[in-house]
Ligand SMILES: [Zn+2]
């Protein structure tokens with residue numbers, strides 16, 4: 001009845017009575033005041049203890065919240081705590097998993113199949129304002145929901161009927177559906193900025209219609225934060241109200257999650273999304289699944305088709321020669337040879353896109369990773385995962401006048417073995433595969449990543 005009757009009375013009022021300008025302004029003002037009673041009072045103060053409120057502020061929020069006619073503070077806060085603790089389960093009284101209509105108002109109309117999940121309400125039971133409102137609930141909602149908005153318009157500018165129809169009833173309908181949207185729309189519309197395991201979402205439209213409660217993914221992630229919107233340009237009048245009360249000395253202890261932790265949550269979600277996106281892309285086979293060819297086998301094969309070696313991988317460039325932005329000639333001149341130095345900047349420093357594209361042309365791994373005749377074994381010994389495989393390779397192919405040689409007697413154990421995947425090749429990661437590295441926390445160990453801007457991106 002409390003939900004069905006007001007819209008009908010409001011419609012009757014709109015159809016039979018003119019809306020005066022002053023009454024319209026008062027109705028909008030009272031919509032925000034009673035809405036704040038729910039968002040700043042029922043929700044952020046009493047359900048989540050996101051800040052402390054002085055007695056005058058608590059009294060104000062109790063009265064305005066009563067004017068929204070959404071049940072007592074105790075009942076509301078208890079259900080809301082269950083909603084957070086058991087989100088998207090049958091113990092969540094609004095359970096968005098059961099549908100938009102149910103989450104919006106179905107749960108209040110149909111008798112719930114089961115009680116909301118257990119939560120701690122000991123603090124609510126001790127609060128004198130909550131106890132008072134619980135005791136005088138009916139007079140409170142009648143006075144603040146209907147009598148007060150009517151007498152303000154009546155005594156103020158003589159519009160008794162308008163005060164009743166518009167500031168009382170119609171305003172109540174808007175407040176109802178505005179705050180109901182926190183349970184429905186805020187669990188459907190928008191993006192999961194911090195976690196997509198559950199239904200809460202961040203959305204500007206929802207924020208507009210819920211007096212700032214629209215950044216609901218953030219809210220479920222950091223429920224004790226007095227903010228819903230963390231950026232200054234996001235719409236959160238409830239946050240602005242609480243902050244103003246703080247400045248006036250009426251509120252204190254405004255809780256804010258550390259920015260570092262908030263950013264960690266955001267990054268985790270960005271990485272998850274990136275990995276999901278990566279799943280949709282094609283990548284070359286990993287080194288372990290490619291055939292291993294000796295240098296001699298590579299040379300023999302290169303006589304039959306256009307092959308080049310880069311990063312210890314053998315690439316078939318037949319389909320690419322004419323597509324090469326630098327021209328066919330630059331590739332042709334390196335067929336049957338190791339083109340790593342040229343590719344890595346000796347001639348032209350190729351882009352991430354070029355690295356990714358090249359990796360799709362892999363057909364094999366070169367045993368040992370280099371042309372054997374140009375290898376000085378001592379250089380292999382000095383290379384480890386944290387050394388630059390590319391740098392040392394360039395050196396070995398170039399001037400080869402390093403002084404970082406070590407014990408030559410150990411070179412047997414690191415000499416080329418057939419069947420062993422070239423270490424340099426297996427360590428090379430094209431930029432497009434970077435997210436795997438991030439996921440496995442190998443970023444710091446991967447030479448290639450550190451040397452590209454990808455490493456700095458995250
Ligand atoms: Zn929610």
Ligand SMILES: [Zn+2]
Nearest residue numbers: 080084219223
């Ligand atoms: Zn909440």
